[in-house]
Amino acid sequence: MSKMAPPEELMNVNYATPAEAWMDVKPxxxxxxxxxxxxxxxLKYLGLPNPRDWSPTxxxxxxxxxxxxxxxxxxxxxxxxxxSLKVFMDVCVRCGACADKCHFYIGSGDPKNMPVLRAELLRxxxxxxxxxxxxxxxxxxxxxxxxxxxxKEWFMYFYQCTQCRRCSLYCxxxxxxxxxxxxxxxxxxxxxVNINWILEPAANCNRTxxxxxxxxxxxxxxxxFLVDDIETITGRRVEPSxxxxxxxxxxxxxxxxxxxxxxxxxxxxxxxxxxxLDLDVTWSTYASEGxxxxxxMNDKWMKKLNxxxxxxxxxxxxxxxxxGECGHMWRVLNQYMDTMNGPADFLEVPKSPITGTVxxxxxxxxxxxxxxxxxxxxxxxxxxLDKSRNAGITATWHDSCNTSRGMGFFEEPRYxxxxxxxxxxxxxxxxxxxxxxxxxxGAGLNNGEFTEMRLRGGLPRGNALRYVQEKFxxxxxxxxxxxxxxTLPGLADYWAPGVKVxxxxxxxxxxxxxxxxxxxxxxxxxxxLPGIEGxxxxx
Amino acid sequence: MAGLMxxxxxVVALAAVAAxxxxxxxxxVFGIAVPYVAVAIFVAGFIKKVVGWAxxxxxxxxxxxxxxxxxxxxxxxAKFDNPSTPGQTFVRMALEVxxxxxxxxxxxxDNRVAEGRVAYxxxxxxxxxxxxxxxxFLIVFIRHFRFFLExxxxxxxxxxxxxxxxxxxxxxxxLTDVFLVVGVTFLLARRLWDPKLSYISLANDYFPLFxxxxxxxxxxxxxxxxxxxxxxxxQLAIGLVSFKPYIxxxxxxxxxxxxxxxxxxWAYFPFSKLMHLGGVFLSPTRNLxxxxxxxxYINPWxxxxxxxxxxxxxxxxxxxxxxxxxxxxxxEA
Ligand code: SF4
Ligand code: SF4
Numbered sequence: 001m002s003k004m005a006p007p008e009e010l011m012n013v014n015y016a017t018p019a020e021a022w023m024d025v026k027p028x029x030x031x032x033x034x035x036x037x038x039x040x041x042x043l044k045y046l047g048l049p050n051p052r053d054w055s056p057t058x059x060x061x062x063x064x065x066x067x068x069x070x071x072x073x074x075x076x077x078x079x080x081x082x083x084s085l086k087v088f089m090d091v092c093v094r095c096g097a098c099a100d101k102c103h104f105y106i107g108s109g110d111p112k113n114m115p116v117l118r119a120e121l122l123r124x125x126x127x128x129x130x131x132x133x134x135x136x137x138x139x140x141x142x143x144x145x146x147x148x149x150x151x152k153e154w155f156m157y158f159y160q161c162t163q164c165r166r167c168s169l170y171c172x173x174x175x176x177x178x179x180x181x182x183x184x185x186x187x188x189x190x191x192x193v194n195i196n197w198i199l200e201p202a203a204n205c206n207r208t209x210x211x212x213x214x215x216x217x218x219x220x221x222x223x224x225f226l227v228d229d230i231e232t233i234t235g236r237r238v239e240p241s242x243x244x245x246x247x248x249x250x251x252x253x254x255x256x257x258x259x260x261x262x263x264x265x266x267x268x269x270x271x272x273x274x275x276x277l278d279l280d281v282t283w284s285t286y287a288s289e290g291x292x293x294x295x296x297m298n299d300k301w302m303k304k305l306n307x308x309x310x311x312x313x314x315x316x317x318x319x320x321x322x323x324g325e326c327g328h329m330w331r332v333l334n335q336y337m338d339t340m341n342g343p344a345d346f347l348e349v350p351k352s353p354i355t356g357t358v359x360x361x362x363x364x365x366x367x368x369x370x371x372x373x374x375x376x377x378x379x380x381x382x383x384x385l386d387k388s389r390n391a392g393i394t395a396t397w398h399d400s401c402n403t404s405r406g407m408g409f410f411e412e413p414r415y416x417x418x419x420x421x422x423x424x425x426x427x428x429x430x431x432x433x434x435x436x437x438x439x440x441x442g443a444g445l446n447n448g449e450f451t452e453m454r455l456r457g458g459l460p461r462g463n464a465l466r467y468v469q470e471k472f473x474x475x476x477x478x479x480x481x482x483x484x485x486x487t488l489p490g491l492a493d494y495w496a497p498g499v500k501v502x503x504x505x506x507x508x509x510x511x512x513x514x515x516x517x518x519x520x521x522x523x524x525x526x527x528x529l530p531g532i533e534g535x536x537x538x539x
Numbered sequence: 540m541a542g543l544m545x546x547x548x549x550v551v552a553l554a555a556v557a558a559x560x561x562x563x564x565x566x567x568v569f570g571i572a573v574p575y576v577a578v579a580i581f582v583a584g585f586i587k588k589v590v591g592w593a594x595x596x597x598x599x600x601x602x603x604x605x606x607x608x609x610x611x612x613x614x615x616x617a618k619f620d621n622p623s624t625p626g627q628t629f630v631r632m633a634l635e636v637x638x639x640x641x642x643x644x645x646x647x648x649d650n651r652v653a654e655g656r657v658a659y660x661x662x663x664x665x666x667x668x669x670x671x672x673x674x675x676f677l678i679v680f681i682r683h684f685r686f687f688l689e690x691x692x693x694x695x696x697x698x699x700x701x702x703x704x705x706x707x708x709x710x711x712x713x714l715t716d717v718f719l720v721v722g723v724t725f726l727l728a729r730r731l732w733d734p735k736l737s738y739i740s741l742a743n744d745y746f747p748l749f750x751x752x753x754x755x756x757x758x759x760x761x762x763x764x765x766x767x768x769x770x771x772x773x774q775l776a777i778g779l780v781s782f783k784p785y786i787x788x789x790x791x792x793x794x795x796x797x798x799x800x801x802x803x804x805w806a807y808f809p810f811s812k813l814m815h816l817g818g819v820f821l822s823p824t825r826n827l828x829x830x831x832x833x834x835x836y837i838n839p840w841x842x843x844x845x846x847x848x849x850x851x852x853x854x855x856x857x858x859x860x861x862x863x864x865x866x867x868x869x870x871e872a
Pocket of ligand 2 (some may be wrong): 101102103104113114115118160161162163164165166167168177178181
């Protein structure tokens with residue numbers, strides 16, 4: 001981080017195209033533009049091939065001797081399994097509508113980060129290996145042979161895509177580069193080319209239930225820590241339960257919420273809300289990860305990790321599941337879960353015990369998002385909210401890519417936000433809602449070594465944020481994604497210093513007024529509430 | 540640039556082949572054999588491609604959502620950008636196919652370093668010219684049916700009438716001829732001028748543009764300059780469609796050139812990106828409703844043997860620690 005150029009410099013992106021044709025440009029690995037490869041023992045645990053020590057900067061990547069055949073066969077297999085891939089390989093007209101839509105292109109100027117070219121990295125091999133026309137015309141038709149440099153290039157650029165799908169929105173044929181990235185990563189996994197920050201969390205999620213590998217007792221300790229903090233702040237002792245059989249609701253949130261700031265404040269918000277409602281809800285240390293690291297790897301692991309949710313819901317005999325503030329969890333949940341691990345016929349269609357609202361939009365998956373649940377509570381007047389507890393906050397809303405282009409949550413979170421803060425402004429129209437810009441850390445790229453590239457990718461979001469900061473004094477950006485909560489603070493510090501990042505239920509937790517409560521002097525971050533003389537000394 | 544030159548030379552060569560060939564008495568080849576072969580390739584190739592796509596499973600329902608989902612009753616759904624029913628999805632597709640809705644959204648990056656900000660201006664030029672190009676092409680295509688049909692259906696005469704409404708020159712100028720050329724020229728020009736685009740453009744991006752431009756220009760030449768014998772051409776066309784091929788004498792070479800280039804387009808079509816014509820209907824991000832939480836979507840190859848690391852395995856791994864921490868366990872140690 002210390003070596004990072006200042007924002008003014010990073011913004012000065014060179015968009016000129018290189019003199020050489022793209023096929024002749026080799027990838028250049030520099031610290032900051034790639035993620036570290038998967039560690040051998042993690043690969044072994046996951047049963048992935050070719051565990052070995054290697055680095056992308058090495059000349060020799062120690063690929064298995066028959067790697068070409070593996071890729072070819074794998075490609076053929078995926079073409080037979082995914083219509084999306086087949087169609088996307090064939091119909092791109094290279095109109096370029098997607099070209100300047102990717103945050104990594106905007107922030108790096110590297111033409112191979114244009115979604116169209118990113119996909120061409122795969123398409124050129126598809127044409128070279130699987131089409132007749134290209135075999136006759138060769139390189140002219142944009143086809144090429146499978147060489148080691150191609151794999152290196154794949155590694156570089158398919159791990160410089162956060163699968164945010166912004167490109168897909170603008171493409172006249174809906175070509176989804178996120179899907180192409182997903183499948184390209186699947187192919188690379190088959191020859192042992194992958195990144196550790198996906199594999200290790202996936203392995204941890206599998207074994208311990210959360211991405212950091214925290215064991216159950218420690219998980220409980222951390223929760224108790226937060227429970228103590230809640231008591232300090234509100235004087236209330238909330239009593240969350242774990243793995244409680246027969247509870248009505250199983251609650252699952254990304255484990256990032258329990259481990260690190262600012263996620264923990266959102267976590268405290270959840271606990272307060274459940275206590276306020278006296279909701280019959282239980283947590284599980286076993287299924288304690290909402291985020292699906294498998295979805296950054298291949299369909300098998302996506303399915304395997306996701307399956308824990310239903311497995312645990314069934315074992316505990318709950319009626320339905322509520323999910324917390326998470327992006328990838330919702331993408332997976334919305335588009336994959338029921339298909340892979342349904343039917344959830346052992347659960348009931350979610351019905352809010354407080355308002356009686358039946359969530360028929362989740363009548364098959366039997367899982368709803370907390371933001372829907374809370375929006376419904378507010379609409380029905382079931383929450384006593386005091387916005388002045390969040391006074392001093394001028395909030396803006398970050399639409400997370402996955403809850404936006406993977407599902408379509410726009411109004412519910414804004415509705416909740418507007419009910420808990422006094423001042424709310426949106427960022428410019430072309431950077432929010434379905435056109436929202438990625439935090440730069442999705443799909444496994446939220447690791448330390450990738451910081452420079454992530455901040456580059458964060459340019460569009462950061463810039464939009466600074467715009468509302470300067471114009472409307474926005475000082476808080478709220479979001480419903482754990483990766484955002486992990487990534488956006490760094491992004492804000494860099495591009496729009498002074499803006500804080502919060503989850504939505506942190507603000508709900510602050511605003512929630514309990515009957516007969518002790519007056520609060522602090523918010524969930526244990527900062528003095530504005531206008532209230534706290535017990536701490538004033539600055 | 541290699542791609543550009545190759546494509547241009549290829550089209551010039553093809554045009555020359557036809558012009559010279561027809562002039563050298565090979566009108567039978569260009570007027571009968573080539574069109575039959577080309578159409579056969581087109582039909583077979585098109586069907587093969589579409590069947591190939593359609594018979595590949597779409598394992599997951601992955602609609603790209605462009606607006607508010609179907610949610611609580613008081614939340615307004617963006618029905619056509621985030622459809623939840625087949626009907627809404629149909630409208631979404633229709634808007635996409637007929638109005639190029641996704642392109643309508645297009646923006647242009649504008650990184651103003653001096654001002655320290657990145658802006659995104661609306662950019663509808665591609666949408667406008669692409670729409671112009673495609674619709675003109677369609678109308679020109681429809682107009683050509685008057686050569687193949689006798690009597691000429693009323694619809695086609697109607698289209699022609701509207702198309703030539705300005706009554707400029709003799710023969711009357713078709714507006715679509717002009718706009719088709721304008722459209723193609725724009726599409727070509729942006730490939731050359733926009734460095735991003737020229738960087739990604741391949742020979743097979745330039746080739747169809749040059750080909751279509753050559754077809755349009757040769758057609759215009761035939762009609763307005765050479766003033767070819769339309770009756771004779773119609774005889775040839777009707778001969779072809781009625782499978783009684785006949786080559787009338789005295790058809791200008793420019794017709795054979797035009798016709799040959801069209802045949803090349805037919806034959807080239809199924810093997811190229813032009814298949815976006817068929818592909819647009821099969822794109823899973825657009826043609827599926829976003830109702831995956833409401834209705835179970837079936838993946839035919841979903842593998843039932845993939846199971847989670849079970850709770851039992853988990854408990855076996857951590858039982859002692861769980862008990863010590865007061866967490867409930869299924870089996871006591
Ligand atoms: S917008 Fe779609 S068709 Fe156009 S270049 Fe991008 S992926 Fe290809
Ligand atoms: S999915 Fe997102 S990160 Fe990937 S190419 Fe598209 S816009 Fe870029």
